[in-house]
Structures are given as C-alpha cells and as structure tokens.
Amino acid sequence: MKNLFKCSVCSFIHEGDNAIDKCPKCGQPQEKFIELTAEDTAKIYKSERTNDIHMEIIALTDQIVKLAKEGIEINLDPPCTSGFTQAKHEAYVIKQRSKAEIENHITKGKW
Known part of the structure; x- marks a missing residue:
C-alpha cells in the first residue's frame, strides 16, 4: 500500500512516496498536501x-x-407501458441510492 496525500484545498488524492509539486486539479503547491494516516489510507483503498x-x-x-x-414511446399496450414506466421509476430510485452511498463514502473519507 502506497502513501496517500490529500490536497487541503480541493481534496484531490495523490498516491506516491511523496506529495507532488503541484496539484493537478487546483494548481496548489506541494505544501497544501497532507499525508493521510494509515487508517484513512486503508479506508480509501478498501472502498475503491x-x-x-x-x-x-x-x-x-x-x-x-x-x-x-x-x-x-412504442406504447404497445397498457400493461407493457406500465412495466416500462415502473422500470424507469425503479431505476431512478436505484441511481439515487448509489449516489447517496457515494456521498456517504466521501463524507467519511472513503473516496
């Protein structure tokens, strides 16, 4: 497991032996990077x-x-159209659930 460094300005994560000279996301200098703890690093790798x-x-x-x-749109018959409408709604719910979980991972430092 390599060391991880986080930009304190934009939260970009860099993997390596040392922090990089300049953040590729926001352009901040190396001094803005903090080395993550072994525990935080393990969380990130585990959740990847x-x-x-x-x-x-x-x-x-x-x-x-x-x-x-x-x-x-094809509108073959009411039961078929109803099934497609339900699938569309259920897909949205599944999508929102996964988006919410990604947000939870980010707020817990697992990204």
Missing part, C-alpha cells in the same frame, strides 16, 4: 472497488431509463 461498483450501477440505471422511455 465499491465506489467503482456504485458508479457502474449509476451508468446502468441510465441505460434502463433510456430503454424504458423507448418502450413507453
């Missing part, structure tokens, strides 16, 4: 995959919404 999974789920829900809208 789950954050990626949440982002993939969000992308998939966008696909579900797109397909459901197409099915609604």
Whole structure:
C-alpha cells in the first residue's frame, strides 16, 4: 500500500512516496498536501472497488431509463407501458441510492 496525500484545498488524492509539486486539479503547491494516516489510507483503498461498483450501477440505471422511455414511446399496450414506466421509476430510485452511498463514502473519507 502506497502513501496517500490529500490536497487541503480541493481534496484531490495523490498516491506516491511523496506529495507532488503541484496539484493537478487546483494548481496548489506541494505544501497544501497532507499525508493521510494509515487508517484513512486503508479506508480509501478498501472502498475503491465499491465506489467503482456504485458508479457502474449509476451508468446502468441510465441505460434502463433510456430503454424504458423507448418502450413507453412504442406504447404497445397498457400493461407493457406500465412495466416500462415502473422500470424507469425503479431505476431512478436505484441511481439515487448509489449516489447517496457515494456521498456517504466521501463524507467519511472513503473516496
């Protein structure tokens, strides 16, 4: 596990042996970086995959919404259209759930 350094201005995380000379996000100098504790570093590494999974789920829900809208426009019959409408709504709920979990990870330093 490498050391992690966080920009105290924009929260960009850098992985390496030392902090970088300049933040690639906000341009602040090396002095604005703080080295994260071993505990915080472990949290970030442990949560990396789950954050990626949440982002993939969000992308998939966008696909579900797109397909459901197409099915609604076709309007084959009421039960079919109702199913697509329900799928669209449920995809939105799933998307919001994953977004909320990512936000929870960020506020707990797991990003």
